[in-house]
Amino acid sequence: xxxxxxxxxxxxxxxxxxxxxxxxxxxxxxxxxxxxxxxxxxxxxxxxxxxxxxxxxxxxxxxxxxxxxxxxxxxxxxxxxxxxxxxxxxxxxxxxxxxxxxxxxxxxxxxxxxxxxxxxxxxxxxxxxxxxxxxxxxxxxxxxxxxxxxxxxxxxxxxxxxxxxxxxxxxxxxxxxxxxxxxxxxxxxxxxxxxxxxxxxxxxxxxxxxxxxxxxxxxxxxxxxxxxxxxxxxxxxxxxxxxxxxxxxxxxxxxxxxxxxxxxxxxxxxxxxxxxxxxxxxxxxxxxxxxxxxxxxxx
Numbered sequence: 001x002x003x004x005x006x007x008x009x010x011x012x013x014x015x016x017x018x019x020x021x022x023x024x025x026x027x028x029x030x031x032x033x034x035x036x037x038x039x040x041x042x043x044x045x046x047x048x049x050x051x052x053x054x055x056x057x058x059x060x061x062x063x064x065x066x067x068x069x070x071x072x073x074x075x076x077x078x079x080x081x082x083x084x085x086x087x088x089x090x091x092x093x094x095x096x097x098x099x100x101x102x103x104x105x106x107x108x109x110x111x112x113x114x115x116x117x118x119x120x121x122x123x124x125x126x127x128x129x130x131x132x133x134x135x136x137x138x139x140x141x142x143x144x145x146x147x148x149x150x151x152x153x154x155x156x157x158x159x160x161x162x163x164x165x166x167x168x169x170x171x172x173x174x175x176x177x178x179x180x181x182x183x184x185x186x187x188x189x190x191x192x193x194x195x196x197x198x199x200x201x202x203x204x205x206x207x208x209x210x211x212x213x214x215x216x217x218x219x220x221x222x223x224x225x226x227x228x229x230x231x232x233x234x235x236x237x238x239x240x241x242x243x244x245x246x247x248x249x250x251x252x253x254x255x256x257x258x259x260x261x262x263x264x265x266x267x268x269x270x271x272x273x274x275x276x277x278x279x280x281x282x283x284x285x286x287x288x289x290x291x292x293x294x295x296x297x298x299x
Contacts, residue, residue, distance in 0.1 A: 001042050003075050006068040008035040009047060013065060014136040017055060024136065039064075076276070087277045088117035094130035095122065095143035096195070097221055098162075099265060102240040103289075104143070111285045118278045126194030134268055140279050142268045145238065146196045147261050151268060157283070159265040159290045163239040164197050166254040167246070169231040176256035179234055183212040187233030189224050190217060200261050201236045225251065238263070 011021045012032070022029045040047055047061035057065075095104055100122070108120060125133070127144040134142035135153060145162055166176055173179060179186050190198045205211045216233065218224050221241050228235050229250055245251040267286055269279060 092139040094139040157267040168234040188213040
């Protein structure tokens with residue numbers, strides 16, 4: 001039994017297909033098949049089966065998951081025995097754009113100054129994709145902006161409540177009710193599907209039968225802010241991402257009577273027996289940074 005065979009098995013479990021696993025691990029599909037066949041030969045039973053063309057775990061496959069995770073975690077720990085307390089290597093972090101532009105800069109700066117031997121690879125994506133990348137092992141840490149969550153297979157840290165605001169051009173109406181009266185004439189300017197606060201707001205509109213707004217989907221928060229400044233419509237964004245423009249008078253916060261769900265920022269790491277020193281150090285830096293911000297808010 002080889003470690004790479006177990007890694008292939010767990011990757012298939014997370015991704016759900018041989019093809020996706022081959023792409024993720026850089027193997028041919030025939031190699032992926034041979035890895036699973038070798039495992040099945042040693043174990044003496046099938047790990048996967050197909051039902052209506054969908055790949056599914058067998059009973060043996062489900063039983064193997066925790067054992068394989070433990071073995072891979074132990075293997076990783078053994079590889080790093082000489083440098084158990086040395087913070088080095090590569091740290092892969094996934095975050096939504098909102099946190100990247102508003103909170104991550106000082107955190108990564110502090111981390112890099114404290115741990116110069118760690119190479120940080122930062123990727124941006126919707127929160128759902130970041131979570132998927134964490135579970136599949138593509139990243140080590142996922143930062144998210146989301147309503148209250150209790151994700152499986154993850155250790156999650158609730159960092160801070162992110163104030164969500166409705167913003168518009170300073171010359172527009174002061175209250176969101178004015179936009180609701182003429183909903184067909186205004187754009188809801190927002191980012192890509194999968195964004196948590198966009199999803200939260202759209203569900204609220206649908207629930208209260210206010211889904212007549214035209215939607216303009218843009219590629220970045222900066223683009224959204226520029227279009228809102230032009231007077232074309234309104235947007236819903238974390239306050240931290242528009243704080244500078246609101247304070248300088250380029251954007252205006254709309255008053256409203258809507259009862260929107262609270263949104264929080266989270267840090268997630270995959271639940272396993274051993275974490276690399278680089279991950280543990282990053283968790284500590286993030287929590288210290290958020291603790292400092294909370295202290296400022298209290299004062």
